[in-house]
Amino acid sequence: MDQEIEKNxxxxxxxxxxxxxxxxxxxxxxTIHAKxxxxxxxxxxxxxESLWLLFFLVPYLRWNGKQAILFDIENRxxxxxxxxxxxxxxxxxxxxxxxxxxxxxxxxxxxxRVFCGYxxxxxxxTDWFAWIEDKIEGPxxxxxxxxxxxxxxxxxxxxxxxxxxxxxxxxxxxxxxxIWFVDAYQYWDDLLxxxxxxxxxxxxxxxxxxxxILAGMLREQVCMWxxxxxxxxxxxxxxxxxLPTYDFRRGEPRGKLHRGAEAAEGxxxxxxxxxxxxxxxxxxxxxxNGQQLGxxxxxxxxxxxxxxxxxxxxxxxLIRYASLDELDGKPAKKMYQHPRTLVYVGIILAAxxxxxxxxxxxxxxxxxxxxxxxxxxxxxSDGSIQNKYEFKVLNKTDKDVLVAVTASGGVKGxxxxxxxxxxxxxxxxxxxxxxxxxxxxxxISQEVMPIRFRxxxxxxxxxxxxxxxxxxxxxx
Amino acid sequence: xxxxxxxxxxxxxxxxWDGDLAxxxxxxxxxxxxxxxxxxxxxVVYWLYYPSIPVSTMGEHFKGFGGWTAIKEMEADKGAxxxxxxxxxxxxxxxxxxxxxxxxxxxxxxxxSGKVLFGDNCAACHGQNGVGVHDKDGLxxxxxxxxxxxxxxxxxxxxxxxxxxxxxxxxxxxxxxxAAEIDTLANAVAKGQPLSTxxxxxxxxxxxxxxxxxxxxxxxxxxLTDKVWRFDSSVEGIKRTITYGVxxxxxxxxxxxxxSFKEAGKLSDAEIKKLAVYVYKFGGGxxxxxxxxxxxxxxxxxx
Numbered sequence: 001m002d003q004e005i006e007k008n009x010x011x012x013x014x015x016x017x018x019x020x021x022x023x024x025x026x027x028x029x030x031t032i033h034a035k036x037x038x039x040x041x042x043x044x045x046x047x048x049e050s051l052w053l054l055f056f057l058v059p060y061l062r063w064n065g066k067q068a069i070l071f072d073i074e075n076r077x078x079x080x081x082x083x084x085x086x087x088x089x090x091x092x093x094x095x096x097x098x099x100x101x102x103x104x105x106x107x108x109x110x111x112x113r114v115f116c117g118y119x120x121x122x123x124x125x126t127d128w129f130a131w132i133e134d135k136i137e138g139p140x141x142x143x144x145x146x147x148x149x150x151x152x153x154x155x156x157x158x159x160x161x162x163x164x165x166x167x168x169x170x171x172x173x174x175x176x177x178x179i180w181f182v183d184a185y186q187y188w189d190d191l192l193x194x195x196x197x198x199x200x201x202x203x204x205x206x207x208x209x210x211x212x213i214l215a216g217m218l219r220e221q222v223c224m225w226x227x228x229x230x231x232x233x234x235x236x237x238x239x240x241x242x243l244p245t246y247d248f249r250r251g252e253p254r255g256k257l258h259r260g261a262e263a264a265e266g267x268x269x270x271x272x273x274x275x276x277x278x279x280x281x282x283x284x285x286x287x288x289n290g291q292q293l294g295x296x297x298x299x300x301x302x303x304x305x306x307x308x309x310x311x312x313x314x315x316x317x318l319i320r321y322a323s324l325d326e327l328d329g330k331p332a333k334k335m336y337q338h339p340r341t342l343v344y345v346g347i348i349l350a351a352x353x354x355x356x357x358x359x360x361x362x363x364x365x366x367x368x369x370x371x372x373x374x375x376x377x378x379x380x381s382d383g384s385i386q387n388k389y390e391f392k393v394l395n396k397t398d399k400d401v402l403v404a405v406t407a408s409g410g411v412k413g414x415x416x417x418x419x420x421x422x423x424x425x426x427x428x429x430x431x432x433x434x435x436x437x438x439x440x441x442x443x444i445s446q447e448v449m450p451i452r453f454r455x456x457x458x459x460x461x462x463x464x465x466x467x468x469x470x471x472x473x474x475x476x
Numbered sequence: 477x478x479x480x481x482x483x484x485x486x487x488x489x490x491x492x493w494d495g496d497l498a499x500x501x502x503x504x505x506x507x508x509x510x511x512x513x514x515x516x517x518x519x520v521v522y523w524l525y526y527p528s529i530p531v532s533t534m535g536e537h538f539k540g541f542g543g544w545t546a547i548k549e550m551e552a553d554k555g556a557x558x559x560x561x562x563x564x565x566x567x568x569x570x571x572x573x574x575x576x577x578x579x580x581x582x583x584x585x586x587x588x589s590g591k592v593l594f595g596d597n598c599a600a601c602h603g604q605n606g607v608g609v610h611d612k613d614g615l616x617x618x619x620x621x622x623x624x625x626x627x628x629x630x631x632x633x634x635x636x637x638x639x640x641x642x643x644x645x646x647x648x649x650x651x652x653x654x655a656a657e658i659d660t661l662a663n664a665v666a667k668g669q670p671l672s673t674x675x676x677x678x679x680x681x682x683x684x685x686x687x688x689x690x691x692x693x694x695x696x697x698x699x700l701t702d703k704v705w706r707f708d709s710s711v712e713g714i715k716r717t718i719t720y721g722v723x724x725x726x727x728x729x730x731x732x733x734x735x736s737f738k739e740a741g742k743l744s745d746a747e748i749k750k751l752a753v754y755v756y757k758f759g760g761g762x763x764x765x766x767x768x769x770x771x772x773x774x775x776x777x778x779x
Contacts, residue, residue: 027505221507375607378759381624381702388621388759434587436759441703 026294028221031147032284033140034130035276039303048118049127056172059179071181077428083359084428086396088366092358099351104229106344108236110335111321112243116230117298122222125173125215126282129166136162140279166216167208174207220283224294234293239324240338244297246277246288246319247327254288257312270314277301277319287319365401365425367455367465368392376472383441385411385473391433393455393465395425401463403455410451410471411439422458437471444473561589565746573635573752574764583753590754593747597737598755606758613716613730614708621758624704628693629762635752641736644696646684648721648729653679662714670700706732 026032036042061068063081070079078085085092107114116123137143137158149155178200179187190196196204214222223230237243251271271288278286280301285294287301305319326332335341372388380386395401402422407414417436425431437451451471457463488498503509522528525542564585568576576582595604598620603609606620623629626644627637649658657675664673670689676682682689684697691699698706707717707730720728737743743751755761 028507029505218507221505225505225508372605374605375619375621378619378621379703380622380760381699381704383703386622386759434757434759 026220026224026284028218032220032282033143034282034284034300035140035279035304036131036134037276037280037300037304037307039300039307041299041303045118045127045298045300049124051119052121052124056176059176059184067183069180070183073181075428083362084396084398085362086394086428088394089358089362092355095351095354095358099348099355102344102347102351104233105236106341106348108233109238109241109338109341109344111297112237112241113230113233113295113297116223116233116296120296122214122227123282123296123298125169125211126219128169129215130219130282132165132169133162136165163216166212170208170211170215171204173211174204177207178203220294220296223283223296230293230296237291238340239328239330240333242321242323242326243291244287244295244299244302244319245291245322245324245327246271247317247322248288249327251288251318270309270318272308272312274308276304276308280304291324362396363465364395364397364463365403365455365457365465366394366396367453367467369453369467369469371469371472377474379441379474380438384438385441385444386417386436386438387471387473389435389437389453389469391423391435391453391455392430393423393425393433394430395427395463397427397463399427401425401427401460402458403463404458405433405435406454406456407437408452408454409468410437410449411445411473412443414439414451414471423455425455439471439473441473444476446473447475448472561585564589568749569746571749573631573749573756576749576753577631577756577761583757586750586753587757590750593743593751594754597743598751606755614713615706617732617734618706619704620755621760622704623760623762624699624702625760625762626691626693626696626698626706629756629760630764631752631756631761632764633693634755634761635749637734638751638755639736639738639748641739642696642734643723644732645724646697646717646722648719648724648726649679650719650726653718658715658718661718662711665700665714665718666709666711668701668703 058069059067066079068079068081070077072079076087078090104115133143137146146155146158175187175191182200187196187200190200191204218226250269252269254269254271254273257272277288278284278301280303281287282298282300283294283296285292287295299321302319302321306316309316309318323332368391370390370392372390376387378386378388391405393403401424403425404422405416405419407416415438417438418433419435423431423433449471450468452466452468454464454466487501489501490498492498525540526544527538527540529538531537564582568582568586571579571582576586594606598606601609601617602620603617608619609616618626625633627633627642653661653675657679660673661670661675661679661681664670664676670676670681670685676685676689677687684692684695685700686692686697689700690702691697707713707722716728717730720726720730722730722732737748737751738745
């Protein structure tokens with residue numbers, strides 16, 4: 001009430017300046033030393049973050065003597081266990097990206113920034129870096145003290161150890177990223193002998209510094225000022241989205257807990273202003289100010305508040321996952337009444353359908369035939385007309401195949417030259433053949449005639465591909 | 477000018493609008509300022525490393541401490557290309573054109589890399605991809621992708637044509653034959669049946685074009701019975717060829733000169749070999765022996 005009166009006194013414009021006084025922006029001037037507390041969401045976060053172990057370990061998995069999952073950029077192949085995807089089928093990657101993006105949107109619209117809080121590499125790596133810091137330098141109070149303390153052998157020891165471990169993780173991160181794209185064991189061999197290719201060194205150094213600086217130094221500043229997804233996700237929530245929320249109806253007015261006097265005075269709000277929620281926050285926000293940019297919805301403040309509520313004998317959930325509707329006392333809508341989520345799910349299903357279709361229709365061979373355009377046709381000395389075709393055959397299997405070429409359509413009496421014996425289609429890469437088709441000049445009835453080529457494996461007739469193109473001739 | 481705002485206590489720029497509107501002078505985040513400083517340092521380093529000052533003094537310009545030049549970069553890129561081509565080039569240097577043709581990998585290399593060579597040296601007369609070039613008098617230079625060859629279509633014939641050049645001669649007949657005789661001959665040739673008139677043998681055409689009219693590769697005389705024409709297929713065009721000859725010195729005569737690329741010294745032996753294979757692979761090349769033929773059996777003679 002006092003504030004209201006003061007606002008009116010000061011006039012509307014000045015109110016902006018007044019709000020500015022209490023409006024704090026985390027610009028990274030002060031390092032945030034968050035307290036680590038056990039709890040339900042802490043456990044969830046540990047579990048979800050440990051999924052990143054796959055990032056470190058999966059490249060070492062072997063399958064039939066080769067790396068099980070390998071994005072072989074140099075040879076333009078993607079190996080996934082028995083499956084090999086070539087660049088021609090890379091359109092599925094765009095569907096996969098669409099799927100992941102829509103997955104992110106859908107989850108965000110249901111339960112806000114789940115990705116940020118539980119999965120994001122920035123959050124995860126920062127969390128591990130902070131955990132190491134906690135183990136070496138002690139709890140937040142000790143760390144703050146150490147920050148301001150003058151240099152001493154003890155401080156030097158702690159700092160050196162901490163940074164050394166950070167750097168080791170940063171290096172391992174760079175290595176682990178690289179070995180998704182080249183053979184893992186070969187990479188280690190090259191690395192230990194210091195003979196990586198230039199691009200290998202550049203990637204490693206970029207990831208080393210990227211990890212070390214982003215997770216070690218910048219931390220929550222990345223989420224607040226650098227990451228576009230933080231902002232994008234921020235605007236994807238609406239009043240139906242559940243997010244970590246402080247129940248101000250229950251908590252206010254907040255005030256210190258006075259033992260004994262509580263019953264007599266009748267303390268109105270449940271919030272005892274203990275600041276535990278602020279102290280555990282990895283981005284340093286005060287959730288009691290409402291939903292805000294800095295909140296990555298990791299749920300750690302829920303753990304902190306619940307533990308306090310248990311201690312003072314109040315029900316849990318003063319800070320809880322709740323929608324704005326719920327907080328405003330509006331009836332909670334059902335999930336199916338959230339059209340935005342349904343649209344996302346629809347797109348996800350469509351993309352998924354596309355990927356499934358693609359994977360089940362990969363085929364074992366593709367054929368493209370490019371007719372020569374200069375000249376379109378050649379008149380031979382016996383008066384016949386010859387066309388030249390460039391065959392591009394892609395054999396997607398893992399063995400070389402002999403293929404026979406046949407043609408249908410075209411011109412009566414045509415002869416194929418260059419297809420007399422079966423042609424070799426190497427595995428895993430495209431090969432091209434030149435094939436001529438010669439037709440008697442008197443049989444040519446129009447300038448352009450469709451012709452259909454078919455290639456078929458000699459030993460395995462199941463492998464076949466067709467392509468329709470044109471036979472060009474002079475005006476009859 | 478800086479003063480503190482009366483309510484917030486934060487320094488402002490000092491400008492006040494509407495009595496109480498002012499701009500705070502809050503610092504941007506520190507990491508942002510560090511980034512700004514780092515980019516300033518980067519600019520200096522970049523300017524010193526590269527030749528970046530666009531002013532010359534005393535005819536000299538600042539060359540940068542990195543020693544970078546566009547030419548060097550181009551040479552390095554060329555080096556990368558040459559490294560890839562090197563192993564093929566080294567191999568085909570000592571091979572005969574026929575041996576290159578027999579090696580499918582080398583043939584593929586020549587087909588892919590020969591385009592520039594052909595474009596630079598041959599396409600001016602023979603057209604891109606050897607489609608032939610026509611001028612107002614008819615076909616200026618022969619089409620290279622058909623199966624009709626004046627001097628033979630085997631790989632060695634083609635190689636010889638490029639290396640040594642070709643120039644034949646057909647004398648002008650204007651003083652030897654009457655207009656009526658020329659007309660008769662031209663009409664017979666236009667139909668592809670030169671033997672249909674006794675003039676063909678009687679007037680000595682067979683000396684060069686052969687008793688069957690199918691030409692002789694040794695002298696580069698045209699096959700008069702096939703469907704491919706060296707200059708012009710019209711009766712008028714044929715008349716002109718007969719009347720004024722080819723390379724006869726007559727101002728109205730036709731000119732057909734293939735220069736020697738070996739003599740010109742512009743192309744290396746390896747490049748001439750590559751061109752021979754490249755031209756052979758246009759589709760008209762003829763196999764040496766009946767073996768693995770790329771060409772159906774048919775017309776064997778040149779024009």
